[in-house]
Amino acid sequence: MEPxxxxxxxxxxxxxxxxxxxxxxxxCAACNATGPVASFAxxxxxxxxxxxxxxxxxxxxVLVRRQAITCVDLRxxxxxxx
Amino acid sequence: MTDDFPVLSAGPTPRTxxxxxxxxxxxxxxxxxxxxxxFRALPAEQLTTDIHCVTRWSKLDTRWEGVSVDxxxxxxxxxxxxxxxxxxxxxxxxxxxxxxTGGKAWVAFSYAGAPxxxxxxxxxxxxxxxxxxxxxxxxxxxxRLRDTDEPGFWEMYGYHNYGDPWLEQRYAGD
Amino acid sequence: MAGTAVRGRLTWQVATVSAVTxxxxxxxxxxxxxxxxxxxxxxxxxxxxHLDVRLTAEDGYQxxxxxxxxxxxxxxxxxxxxxxxxxxxxxxxxEELRQGDQFEVRGPVGGYFVWDGxxxxxxxxxxxSGIAPLRAMLRHxxxxxxxxxxxxxxxxxxxxxxxxxxxxxVPADGLEVFHTLTRQQPPGWTGYARRVDAQMLxxxxxxxxxxxxxxxxxxxxxxxxxxxxxxxxxxxxxxIRTERFGATGGQ
Numbered sequence: 473m474e475p476x477x478x479x480x481x482x483x484x485x486x487x488x489x490x491x492x493x494x495x496x497x498x499x500c501a502a503c504n505a506t507g508p509v510a511s512f513a514x515x516x517x518x519x520x521x522x523x524x525x526x527x528x529x530x531x532x533x534v535l536v537r538r539q540a541i542t543c544v545d546l547r548x549x550x551x552x553x554x
Numbered sequence: 555m556t557d558d559f560p561v562l563s564a565g566p567t568p569r570t571x572x573x574x575x576x577x578x579x580x581x582x583x584x585x586x587x588x589x590x591x592x593f594r595a596l597p598a599e600q601l602t603t604d605i606h607c608v609t610r611w612s613k614l615d616t617r618w619e620g621v622s623v624d625x626x627x628x629x630x631x632x633x634x635x636x637x638x639x640x641x642x643x644x645x646x647x648x649x650x651x652x653x654x655t656g657g658k659a660w661v662a663f664s665y666a667g668a669p670x671x672x673x674x675x676x677x678x679x680x681x682x683x684x685x686x687x688x689x690x691x692x693x694x695x696x697x698r699l700r701d702t703d704e705p706g707f708w709e710m711y712g713y714h715n716y717g718d719p720w721l722e723q724r725y726a727g728d
Numbered sequence: 729m730a731g732t733a734v735r736g737r738l739t740w741q742v743a744t745v746s747a748v749t750x751x752x753x754x755x756x757x758x759x760x761x762x763x764x765x766x767x768x769x770x771x772x773x774x775x776x777x778h779l780d781v782r783l784t785a786e787d788g789y790q791x792x793x794x795x796x797x798x799x800x801x802x803x804x805x806x807x808x809x810x811x812x813x814x815x816x817x818x819x820x821x822x823e824e825l826r827q828g829d830q831f832e833v834r835g836p837v838g839g840y841f842v843w844d845g846x847x848x849x850x851x852x853x854x855x856x857s858g859i860a861p862l863r864a865m866l867r868h869x870x871x872x873x874x875x876x877x878x879x880x881x882x883x884x885x886x887x888x889x890x891x892x893x894x895x896x897x898v899p900a901d902g903l904e905v906f907h908t909l910t911r912q913q914p915p916g917w918t919g920y921a922r923r924v925d926a927q928m929l930x931x932x933x934x935x936x937x938x939x940x941x942x943x944x945x946x947x948x949x950x951x952x953x954x955x956x957x958x959x960x961x962x963x964x965x966x967x968i969r970t971e972r973f974g975a976t977g978g979q
């Protein structure tokens with residue numbers, strides 16, 4: 473399956489972070505590659521969303537929505553910020 | 555109803571060459587491992603079943619061929635209450651042993667009469683038709699038998715430990 | 729596990745369909761009346777942004793999708809939707825939806841794949857329905873009287889599949905439009921007739937020394953091919969902005 477990119481989850485990210493996130497730069501904890509959230513490889517699976525590093529396929533973010541709450545796991549990001 | 559089932563994935567499609575592929579049952583005194591030719595030499599069954607996914611689509615009358623998990627566990631000679639299926643790409647999912655024994659689960663290598671395609675989980679995937687499709691782990695490489703229940707990839711985030719579509723279970727605590 | 733649970737903040741509002749326009753046999757543009765635009769919490773609309781759309785079935789089941797805004801800031805909001813063969817939502821939006829029908833939207837969304845009118849020279853590369861956000865950029869360019877030089881390279885299967893065909897055929901100052909038709913060409917066709925490749929981009933793209941900005945939108949594999957080729961032409965990664973729609977089907 474071809475992933476989409478971080479642009480597709482832009483709305484969800486505003487909902488979570490309260491601000492536009494697609495142009496924020498993130499650094500992969502596994503391989504140190506840096507790029508805008510918009511460029512993350514986004515896989516949408518039944519249960520949730522996994523955003524991966526384009527360089528090494530490492531998980532950067534996992535987003536799972538349970539009823540009214542979204543669980544956000546950012547452990548694959550060494551850094552996320554402007 | 556759909557003609558083909560959507561490819562839902564948490565990551566890129568792994569492509570393990572068959573001469574490197576193995577399937578293992580671990581967690582007991584001795585690990586049992588099969589190569590692809592050894593795995594394909596095991597008795598296999600054909601089955602027709604419905605599959606359901608949490609994104610609401612259901613596909614009826616899908617035809618599969620695979621090795622029953624009963625055969626794999628019997629060959630390995632283990633007995634434990636829980637399993638964690640592990641896969642290429644790092645995906646895991648957990649199940650109670652009773653959900654995958656007694657003719658309820660297979661390691662499937664063929665769909666609709668053809669070898670299972672990588673984007674659909676080939677060369678082999680776990681198939682547990684009675685449960686939500688995320689339990690039917692793609693690119694499965696083995697089962698780890700455990701005395702305690704360890705949540706898998708999606709289960710860690712609260713997805714129900716035993717996704718049974720007939721009970722409409724999706725989230726932990728439902 | 730480093731994780732936390734938070735409540736949502738961006739709000740949904742109800743959009744009413746004001747008009748539908750069939751662009752091609754498989755593609756429709758839907759114009760919307762929105763009570764509160766831009767949506768609460770969002771800044772001013774920017775060319776290239778998208779909307780999140782949410783449909784709710786009678787039994788409460790919800791499906792969400794994203795669609796690029798095909799209109800420029802200041803114009804009535806419109807999205808362009810392609811009917812996907814195995815789509816869950818797109819057949820409804822392209823075939824059943826009528827004027828007066830309603831669904832929820834959230835937006836505008838996007839802070840990366842946006843063009844504000846002054847950066848250039850501008851290269852736009854579209855694959856199929858990826859033309860939608862780029863058309864918003866071109867309309868924005870025209871509305872604001874931008875003098876940025878622009879080129880559009882637009883890949884479609886056949887001439888009948890070209891979205892906004894008439895609009896893109898109207899000459900515009902400082903804009904050059906290049907079409908490539910990959911499957912079938914009309915008699916007498918003098919444009920490109922193959923998938924976008926490095927050679928085509930060499931001919932169409934601005935020289936890297938001009939410090940152009942590029943927006944590429946379409947299916948993932950198309951975007952990857954184009955971005956890779958532009959990188960080999962010397963375009964720095966930060967000047968290539970991409971939006972991937974993913975493979976068609978299975979939506």
